[in-house]
Each structure stands twice: as C-alpha cells, then as structure tokens.
Amino acid sequence: MTHDRTHEHAGPTDDPHAAARPDDGERPRGVVAAAEAGVAGAVAAAEHARANLGEVVRTPEVTRRLALLWDPPAPATRGRKARLTLDDVVRAGTAVAQEGGLDALSMRRVATELGVGAMSLYTYVPGRTELVDLMVDRAYAEFDLPHAGDPWRPALAQYAHEMWRLYLRHPWILQTNMWRAPLAPHVLDAQEAGLRTIVDTGLPEVQVVEILGLVDNYVQGMARASIAEAAEQDATGMGTDEYWTTMNSFWEDWFEVERYPTMTRVYVAGGFDAPQGPLDASLERLLDAIEMAIDRAGSTASTG
Amino acid sequence: MTHDRTHEHAGPTDDPHAAARPDDGERPRGVVAAAEAGVAGAVAAAEHARANLGEVVRTPEVTRRLALLWDPPAPATRGRKARLTLDDVVRAGTAVAQEGGLDALSMRRVATELGVGAMSLYTYVPGRTELVDLMVDRAYAEFDLPHAGDPWRPALAQYAHEMWRLYLRHPWILQTNMWRAPLAPHVLDAQEAGLRTIVDTGLPEVQVVEILGLVDNYVQGMARASIAEAAEQDATGMGTDEYWTTMNSFWEDWFEVERYPTMTRVYVAGGFDAPQGPLDASLERLLDAIEMAIDRAGSTASTG
DNA sequence: CACGCTAGCATACGGTGTACGGAAAAGGGA
DNA sequence: TCCCTTTTCCGTACACCGTATGCTAGCGTG
Numbered sequence: 001m002t003h004d005r006t007h008e009h010a011g012p013t014d015d016p017h018a019a020a021r022p023d024d025g026e027r028p029r030g031v032v033a034a035a036e037a038g039v040a041g042a043v044a045a046a047e048h049a050r051a052n053l054g055e056v057v058r059t060p061e062v063t064r065r066l067a068l069l070w071d072p073p074a075p076a077t078r079g080r081k082a083r084l085t086l087d088d089v090v091r092a093g094t095a096v097a098q099e100g101g102l103d104a105l106s107m108r109r110v111a112t113e114l115g116v117g118a119m120s121l122y123t124y125v126p127g128r129t130e131l132v133d134l135m136v137d138r139a140y141a142e143f144d145l146p147h148a149g150d151p152w153r154p155a156l157a158q159y160a161h162e163m164w165r166l167y168l169r170h171p172w173i174l175q176t177n178m179w180r181a182p183l184a185p186h187v188l189d190a191q192e193a194g195l196r197t198i199v200d201t202g203l204p205e206v207q208v209v210e211i212l213g214l215v216d217n218y219v220q221g222m223a224r225a226s227i228a229e230a231a232e233q234d235a236t237g238m239g240t241d242e243y244w245t246t247m248n249s250f251w252e253d254w255f256e257v258e259r260y261p262t263m264t265r266v267y268v269a270g271g272f273d274a275p276q277g278p279l280d281a282s283l284e285r286l287l288d289a290i291e292m293a294i295d296r297a298g299s300t301a302s303t304g
Numbered sequence: 305m306t307h308d309r310t311h312e313h314a315g316p317t318d319d320p321h322a323a324a325r326p327d328d329g330e331r332p333r334g335v336v337a338a339a340e341a342g343v344a345g346a347v348a349a350a351e352h353a354r355a356n357l358g359e360v361v362r363t364p365e366v367t368r369r370l371a372l373l374w375d376p377p378a379p380a381t382r383g384r385k386a387r388l389t390l391d392d393v394v395r396a397g398t399a400v401a402q403e404g405g406l407d408a409l410s411m412r413r414v415a416t417e418l419g420v421g422a423m424s425l426y427t428y429v430p431g432r433t434e435l436v437d438l439m440v441d442r443a444y445a446e447f448d449l450p451h452a453g454d455p456w457r458p459a460l461a462q463y464a465h466e467m468w469r470l471y472l473r474h475p476w477i478l479q480t481n482m483w484r485a486p487l488a489p490h491v492l493d494a495q496e497a498g499l500r501t502i503v504d505t506g507l508p509e510v511q512v513v514e515i516l517g518l519v520d521n522y523v524q525g526m527a528r529a530s531i532a533e534a535a536e537q538d539a540t541g542m543g544t545d546e547y548w549t550t551m552n553s554f555w556e557d558w559f560e561v562e563r564y565p566t567m568t569r570v571y572v573a574g575g576f577d578a579p580q581g582p583l584d585a586s587l588e589r590l591l592d593a594i595e596m597a598i599d600r601a602g603s604t605a606s607t608g
Numbered sequence: 609c610a611c612g613c614t615a616g617c618a619t620a621c622g623g624t625g626t627a628c629g630g631a632a633a634a635g636g637g638a
Numbered sequence: 639t640c641c642c643t644t645t646t647c648c649g650t651a652c653a654c655c656g657t658a659t660g661c662t663a664g665c666g667t668g
Contacts, residue, residue, distance in 0.1 A: 030556045058553045070558040079645025080633040106624065117648040119626080128625065178479050179532035183554050188564055196566045205575030210586065217525030218518075225517060228483040249362045250487050254374040256333055260492055262500045271509030282514065289593045383614030384664045410655060421617040423657080432656065 064126050069137060069184045082123070084114060089124045090134045097135065097172040105132070105172075132176055137184035139170045145193040152294075153287055155197040160219050163190070164279050167223035174224055198290075203297045211290055218286055222279055368430050373441060373488050386427070388418060393428045394438045401439065401476035409436070409476075436480055441488035443474045449497040456598075457591055459501040464523050467494070468583050471527035478528055502594075506602045515594055522590055526583055 072086070092113045097105045107128060111118040125131045143162050146155035167174060181187050194212045203211065257264050266272065376390070396417045401409045411432055415422040429435045447466050450459035471478060485491050498516045507515065561568050570576065 029558060029560055058557070062553055066554060066558055076645060078635055078643075080635095080647080082646065107626080108624080111648095119648050119650095120646075122626075122648095123646055175482055179528060183558075185563075188567065192564045192566050195570055199566050199570065205570045205573040206577075208570060209575045213525065213529060214522075214586070217521060220525070221517065221521030224483060247487075249366055250370060253362070254333060254370055254487075259489075260496045262496050262503050263492065266499055266503065266509045266512060269509040271513045273510075282518070285593060285597070289589055293589065380614065382612080382666055384616080384666095386615060388615095411657080412655080423618080424616050426657075427615055427617095 065130055065133065066183060068126065068130055069133060069182075083116065084120075084124060086124045086134070087138075088114060089121055090131065090138050093131050094135050094138065094170070098170070102132070102172045102175040107131075133182045133184055136173060136176060136182055137186050139166060139173060140184065140186035140190055142166065142169070143186065143190045143193075145189065146197055148196060150197070152197050152201050153291070156194075156215065156290070157283065157287065159190075159194045159197055160215055160283055161279065163216065163219045164223055167220065168226065171223075171227045174220065174227070198294075201294045201297070203294060207293065207297065211293065214290075215286065218283070219279070222282075369434055369437065370487060372430065372434055373437060373486075387420065388424075388428060390428045390438070391442075392418065393425055394435065394442050397435050398439050398442065398474070402474070406436070406476045406479040411435075437486045437488055440477060440480060440486055441490050443470060443477060444488065444490035444494050446470065446473070447490065447494045447497075449493065450501055452500060454501070456501050456505050457595065460498075460519065460594070461587065461591060463494075463498045463501055464519055464587055465583065467520065467523045468527060471524065472530065475527075475531045478524065478531070502598075505598045507598060508601065511597065511601065515597065518594075519590065522587070523583070526586075 068086075076082075089110065093105060093110050096109055096113060105128070107121055108118045110131075111121050114121075121131075125134065143166060144158070145162075146158045150158075176182075181191075191212070194215070195208060198211060199205075199208050251267075372390075380386075393414065397409060397414050400413050400417055409432070411425055412422045414435075415425050418425075425435075429438065447470060448462070449466075450462045454462075480486075485495075495516070498519070499512060502515060503509075503512050555571075
C-alpha cells in the first residue's frame with residue numbers, strides 16, 4: 001500500500017477515546033475531546049456527541065480519504081527526491097478538469113500533462129477519488145470568506161456571490177459530490193463562514209442549517225443553468241457542446257406543438273431566451289424571504 | 305450501425321425546411337411548421353423561430369439519441385423473433401440503477417440481469433446514453449400531472465410534490481444530466497404541466513421559466529439532502545453507505561474545534577440532526593415568495 | 609426449400625483505475 | 639568508501655468498461 005508514512009489507526013476500535021490520534025498534545029481534536037477540554041459546551045456537549053457517535057468505526061478506506069486532507073505528510077528527508085509536489089499534481093488535475101470536465105480527468109491524462117508515468121501519481125495521491133477531493137479543497141481555498149462581525153445580510157450575500165464565482169471558475173465541481181461536499185478543510189471553512197453569517201440572528205439551529213442549504217442550493221442551480229447557457233456560445237465543451245445542436249434539430253424535427261402548447265407559447269414569447277440574469281436580481285428575493293423567517297423567529301422567541 | 309431501420313436524416317442540411325421528416329402528413333411537427341399551420345402564433349412565431357434556429361444541423365449522434373424516444377420503431381414482422389422487449393431492457397436498467405446507483409449501470413450488468421449476452425442489448429438500444437434517457441423518460445411517466453384548470457398554488461405544490469416523489473423513488477436520476485434534463489416526451493410533459501400552472505398568472509414569460517427552475521431546483525436540493533440522509537439508516541447503498549462511517553471517524557479524529565466554532569455550536573445544539581422535514585414546511589415559504597412575485601407582476605402590469 | 613431479414617452474441621479494441629514488484633536515486637551510518 | 643534503508647518512479651498486468659465487427663441461428667416469405 002502506498003502512503004504508509006501516514007500514521008495508521010487501529011481497525012474497528014475498542015476504546016475510541018484512547019486511540020484518538022498519535023501526535024496529540026497540541027490542541028483538542030474531535031468533538032468529544034473538545035467538549036471535555038471545555039472549548040464549546042463542556043460536559044453536556046460531550047455526552048451529546050458521544051451518544052450520537054456511538055461506536056466509531058475506522059475503515060482504512062475512510063482514513064485514506066481524509067488523511068491527506070487533514071494531515072498532509074511532512075516532506076521526506078531520506079530517499080530519492082521527488083520530481084513533483086502534491087500541489088503540482090492537484091493543479092494539473094484541475095487544469096485537465098477545466099477543459100473537458102471531470103470525465104476527462106483520468107490518471108493517465110494527468111500524468112501525461114506532468115510528463116511522468118501514470119503510476120507515479122500514486123506516490124502523491126492514493127487514488128483518483130482523493131485527487132478530486134484535493135482539487136475541490138484547493139478550489140474552495142480561493143473563497144473570500146465574509147468577516148465575522150458583518151451584519152448578516154451583506155455577509156450572506158457575499159457568501160452566495162463567492163460560491164457563485166467558485167462554480168463559474170470551476171464548473172467541474174458541479175460534477176462531483178452528488179450528495180454532499182467532501183469533508184475538506186477549506187470546504188468546511190466556507191460552511192463555517194456561511195453558518196456564522198446567520199447563527200446569531202435568533203434562528204433555531206435547525207433552521208440555520210436549513211437556510212444555508214437553501215442558499216447553497218439556489219446558487220448551485222443558478223450556476224448550473226448559467227454554465228449550460230455558456231456552453232452554447234463557448235464551444236469549450238463541458239461535454240455539452242452539442243446540446244444546442246440537439247436543441248435545434250429537436251425543435252425542428254420532433255417537437256409536437258399541440259402536445260406542448262404552453263411550452264410553445266413560452267418559447268414564442270422568448271421565455272427560454274434570457275440567461276436569467278447574473279444572480280443578483282433573484283438573490284435579493286431569496287434574502288427577503290430569509291429576512292422574513294428571521295423576523296418571525298425573533299417575534300416568536302420574544303412571545304413564547 | 306444498429307438501428308438502421310429508423311429513418312435517416314440528411315447530414316448538414318441545405319434546406320432545413322424541406323428535409324423535415326419523411327413520414328409527414330399527419331400533424332405539424334417542429335415550431336416552424338407549427339407556426340405556419342396556424343397552431344400557435346402564426347407568421348410572427350415562424351419568423352421568430354426561424355431567426356433563432358438559423359441553420360439546423362443534424363448530427364447522427366443527435367438523431368440517434370432522440371429517435372428512440374420520439375419515434376419508437378414498429379415491431380419487426382420479418383426475421384427472428386425477439387426474446388425481449390425494449391421495455392424489458394429499460395426496466396432491467398432501472399432495477400440495476402435502483403440498487404447501486406448509476407455507476408453500477410453497466411451494459412454487461414444489465415445483460416446478466418436479463419440472462420442475455422452483453423451485445424444483445426444493442427439490438428434494443430443504440431448505447432448506454434440512450435438507455436439512460438429511456439430510463440429517465442420511463443420514470444417521468446409516473447408523474448401525476450396537475451390538471452389544466454387548477455388554481456396555480458395547489459397545482460404548483462402538486463408539481464413539486466410529484467417531482468419530490470420521483471426523486472425519492474428513483475434517486476439515480478439525480479446522478480444523470482448535470483446540466484439539463486433530457487429531451488424526452490414524459491420529461492417535457494412534466495415541464496409543460498409545470499409551466500402551465502403559472503403561465504396564466506400574469507408573470508412575464510421569462511419569469512415563468514425562471515420560477516419553475518427555482519422550484520425544480522429547490523426540490524432537487526431537498527431530495528439530494530433527504531437521500532443522503534436516508535443512506536445513513538439504509539445501508540442500501542447509493543454508493544454512499546460509508547459516508548456516515550466517514551462522518552463519525554471524522555468528527556472524532558480530525559475535526560478541529562477552534563477552527564470551526566460555529567459548526568461546533570450548531571452541531572452541539574443538534575442543528576445537523578433533523579432531516580429538515582418532509583418538504584412541506586419550507587415549500588410553503590417558497591410558494592409565498594412566488595405569490596409575492598405574482599402580485600408584484602400583476603400590479604406593475606396594471607400600473608405601467 | 610432457399611432466400612433474406614433479424615436477433616443473439618463471441619471476440620476484440622481501446623479506454624479506465626490501480627495492485628504489484630522491480631529499478632533507480634538519494635541520505636545516513638559504518 | 640560502501641552499503642543499506644528509504645523513497646520515488648514506473649512497466650506490466652488485471653479487471654472492468656462501452657461498443658465495432660462479423661458470424662450464426664432462427665424465422666417469415668417467395
């Protein structure tokens with residue numbers, strides 16, 4: 001196995017607490033340890049956390065996936081010198097994904113880009129999955145986080161805009177993580193900053209999470225639409241260069257008007273033309289809705 | 305090439321109008337033809353459509369992708385009898401995708417499921433891409449469309465709920481079509497019905513499209529979250545069975561509390577616990593926002 | 609029966625991720 | 639200096655993928 005230099009955890013654990021991490025002694029890591037150190041909510045938090053966690057299972061698969069992100073290995077002093085850095089690999093991967101989308105991201109392709117053999121990449125990265133994680137993390141590092149003290153509305157707007165810029169700069173991100181974003185440091189930084197914008201508005205915590213999800217989702221949708229739209233003029237394919245061709249010949253050859261009267265009407269009126277604006281317009285509406293929710297939460301809190 | 309029994313179109317066309325379709329003479333197909341037949345908006349529509357379409361290019365790739373959906377071949381009378389039907393193949397593909405997600409959908413796997421050789425599938429389906437299209441179309445056929453006369457709000461709510469049910473029933477759909485839904489009959493039926501719910505509310509056509517996109521997007525996001533959540537209890541993997549394992553060992557081993565104070569606080573307060581309700585709650589908020597947009601459109605229309 | 613059309617499929621090609629094991633280079637200790 | 643350990647580098651190989659090609663078996667029709 002590659003990457004044995006990273007510390008190995010015990011398998012299915014007996015005492016999850018003791019086995020925590022080898023190089024302890026700095027700052028508390030893990031919610032349980034944190035609560036015991038009195039950082040957040042002390043004992044109650046520890047109980048809650050441990051109850052929720054139950055038996056912590058560490059599969060090598062999981063360890064492999066998280067280790068590089070959270071515990072990057074120190075550069076080796078002994079042995080043959082490396083031609084590349086991890087960042088070289090990640091950057092090359094990003095470049096490949098930039099033109100051609102995530103489908104084009106093959107290990108052999110990235111290796112060729114770097115002028116090395118395919119298997120050499122596995123010196124730097126345990127596999128393709130982890131490479132993608134690292135690429136995502138690197139992309140999120142560009143995020144210009146809203147500051148801590150800012151009032152919630154401009155801060156949340158900034159969060160949305162930054163997310164928007166991120167997707168437009170790295171459309172391939174939308175092709176990853178169908179279900180959830182990877183547990184990468186800079187990704188969590190962004191989420192932290194996002195939550196921070198509205199956590200002190202008096203909303204119940206569940207709604208805080210829900211609302212941030214709403215914003216994420218909204219931006220993601222707008223970005224998807226905008227990228228698909230851009231693929232029309234740019235032939236710089238995200239794999240969808242020919243979508244417009246399809247569209248054209250479809251409208252002409254197969255579209256049945258009396259089956260789709262509304263679509264025809266909307267089409268004729270130009271409803272499908274506009275690229276639904278550069279975010280701002282409808283984002284304000286969303287923020288309005290959120291503001292209403294915040295006001296409502298404030299009033300019910302003072303009433304009940 | 306398989307499927308030569310489907311009619312061939314000319315290549316890059318000279319006169320897009322004349323070449324339209326071989327078996328004409330029934331009902332008008334194509335927006336241009338439709339407008340000329342006086343179905344929708346007559347001459348103005350035809351001009352608009354033709355201006356927008358420009359030269360219609362028909363690549364064999366596109367034809368191949370749309371032909372089966374819109375022009376299913378008549379069952380052959382001559383030659384050896386088929387063991388399977390197209391629907392058998394599509395249903396088997398859906399079954400495979402149901403357990404194991406879209407990644408597990410390989411031609412060989414589907415063939416094995418049906419007890420035939422891998423290449424036999426290509427008698428029924430031109431390729432994997434088209435199989436997925438057909439699967440999506442079949443799934444959308446389950447859609448219980450809102451009726452034409454219904455008032456917009458319950459109709460749109462029904463649309464959202466049906467979409468929601470669709471995603472929960474067929475989570476693999478979320479793994480397809482990163483940018484746009486396929487141009488399949490039942491998919492367009494759903495979109496038609498969706499647009500129909502709000503097209504007569506006085507909103508400008510562009511906003512009609514935009515709002516339906518918003519709803520689609522919202523539902524999609526909620527479904528994604530809900531499915532990811534469900535993967536926790538169900539080990540019936542959408543490929544994410546081990547996500548929760550990851551989560552657990554992550555919180556315990558790598559999470560740094562003072563880097564993520566807000567997340568810790570929200571976590572301790574249980575903000576990440578709830579599966580954010582079965583759609584209804586926040587959908588009403590979205591509908592509220594839409595209602596506001598409709599009211600605004602009505603007032604500005606009467607004013608200006 | 610023989611012809612022609614069709615379904616069914618074995619084989620093969622070029623692609624993928626990656627396990628394995630050997631070769632090459634560098635540093636540290638004897 | 640030599641050697642030994644550590645690390646990089648990567649050729650080869652395997653299992654899997656989608657699918658082009660072309661053969662064969664079954665069927666309806668002349």
